[in-house]
Amino acid sequence: MPIYEYRCESCAGKFEVLTRFAERDSAQVCPACESTKTRVLVSSFAFASGGDTSSVSDFASETGGGGGCCGGACGSCGSSPN
């Protein structure tokens, strides 16, 4: 499971949580003040510019899961000598 960094809105503290991708956007309990007013900080990718995080999440799950390409469906990798 990946590690996500969260920021606490109550004490402005930062902490890291090892959680599932599906639970990334869920509020985590701040270890310092036990507040649940926390939000995830996306540090691995520069996703913050778009604003539409839902579509970005879908994109990430589609492209980051398999490791392989499209298997020829896109046309570019089908003609590759590799």
Ligand SMILES: [Zn+2]
């Ligand atoms: Zn806190």
